[in-house]
Amino acid sequence: MQQTMRWFGPNDNVSLIDIKQAGATGIVTSLHQIPVGDIWTIEAIKERQEIIRNYGLEWTVVESLPVHEEIKRASGNYLQYIGNYKISLQNLAECGIKIITYNFMPILDWVRTNHDFINEDGSRALLYNQDAFTYFDVFLLKRPNLESDYSEIQRQNALHFGNKLSESEKALLFKNVLLGLPGSKINFTAEQISSLLENYAEIDNEKLRENLIYFLSEVTPIAEKNGQKLAIHPDDPPFSVLGLPRIVSTEADLKAIFNSVPSTANGLCYCTGSLSADPKNNLEKIIDDFGDRIHFLHLRNTIRESETIFRESEHLNGDVKMEVIVEKLLLLMNKTKTSLPMRPDHGFLHRVDEATETYPGYSLTGRLKGLAELRGLEMGIGYKLGL
The missing domain is CATH 3.20.20.150 (Divalent-metal-dependent TIM barrel enzymes)
Incomplete structure (x- = not known):
């Protein structure tokens, strides 16, 4: 290779x-x-x-x-x-x-909810948690018309996850999910992502x-x-x-x-x-x-x-x-x-x-x-x- x-x-x-x-x-x-x-x-x-x-x-x-x-x-x-x-x-x-x-x-390119998961040896890794993502989507971004995307159990699990987060941790989750394109250090805003999502409605x-x-x-x-x-x-x-x-x-x-x-x-x-x-x-x-x-x-x-x-x-x-x-x-x-x-x-x-x-x-x-x-x-x- x-x-x-x-x-x-x-x-x-x-x-x-x-x-x-x-x-x-x-x-x-x-x-x-x-x-x-x-x-x-x-x-x-x-x-x-x-x-x-x-x-x-x-x-x-x-x-x-x-x-x-x-x-x-x-x-x-x-x-x-x-x-x-x-x-x-x-x-x-x-x-x-x-x-x-x-x-x-x-x-979006690749998506992770945590960019700093701490391994046993102290090194840090990327992680995806569906409960965290659902919390972001439903309760932070508040994307409209997502009733069919998540079950009631998934929503409740997400809310349980989110209730444990501080305001700064919620802000970090929002930033992690909306990381911009590779090579860019600029994150999407809620307004930008909402507008972009509308273009894919159909x-x-x-x-x-x-x-x-x-x-x-x-x-x-x-x-x-x-x-x-x-x-x-x-x-x-x-x-x-x-x-x-x-x-x-x-x-x-x-x-x-x-x-x-x-x-x-x-x-x-x-x-x-x-x-x-x-x-x-x-x-x-x-x-x-x-x-x-x-x-x-x-x-x-x-x-x-x-x-x-x-x-x-x-x-x-x-x-x-x-x-x-x-x-x-x-x-x-x-x-x-x-x-x-x-x-x-x-x-x-x-x-x-x-x-x-x-x-x-x-x-x-x-x-x-x-x-x-x-x-x-x-x-x-x-x-x-x-x-």
Whole structure:
């Protein structure tokens, strides 16, 4: 596997030299300064490449080339935004960048209710608590027309959870849930999120999937012509939040996407953390069924504490049998004669990094530890298999 690490650009407090010394050779990044929907120019791409190459590294994966909300809704100027997306793909290809990750989650990216769950050793992890989220949705955001989204028992459990919170803890929960886009430190406001939700009032899973398929039917031929690989990131968490549709959460979802646009340029970012948050997903079978569609790897682990709570765990210790996953991936790569780029997704916040402001889940030491563990696991399994 190609060892990579995510870098959020020049404003990231984790530097490129830090990443290089961690042992990564590839950089996963995005042009966060360009507004969503605008064209990524060749000049802007090359400028970022030059910065990265000055440290002896290479920009190997785009994460993400974001999809404008109007494309997801097939409304407004969505055709223009699709046209811009095609030009950006072409420009990336001219600069030699061939793997492009994106997601089709409406409005929010990944969602957690607690960014500072304290582990036994004092390190901090990301956690999702459904009672906390329900409390946020029903009693803090007070989203209208959500009668059918929660049962009376769920509401009562949420109220019981919320009654234990101080005002500052309620404010922190609100902030945690409405974290903005990756690379941004600006949170959505209640007014902004309410307005955005109104735009999805008439869009269900079927309609959102239809819009994704149309988008892919337009952009996949460009990627295929340029030898590029599109890698859609699974929904995180893999179930509806705020009543929004979810269409990249299950094996059936993936099958529908790949069957509708059969080119292998239409592929998957195989994120073990996102997929494992739904215990019904069989991660090994996904490799077996969609191996030719896996173009990028996010390897992380989760622990489901109950039906309503899951949290990030150490990369090698959790509900995901990482040694089994890595072995299957190594056999896949040996069969296809490829080396898939991999990054250790998320990581604990260790004491040594607490004074450094970083994006939740993206402190240096936690990811360095994950990268080292995954590299060692790969080498050991590769030796066992004779690869």
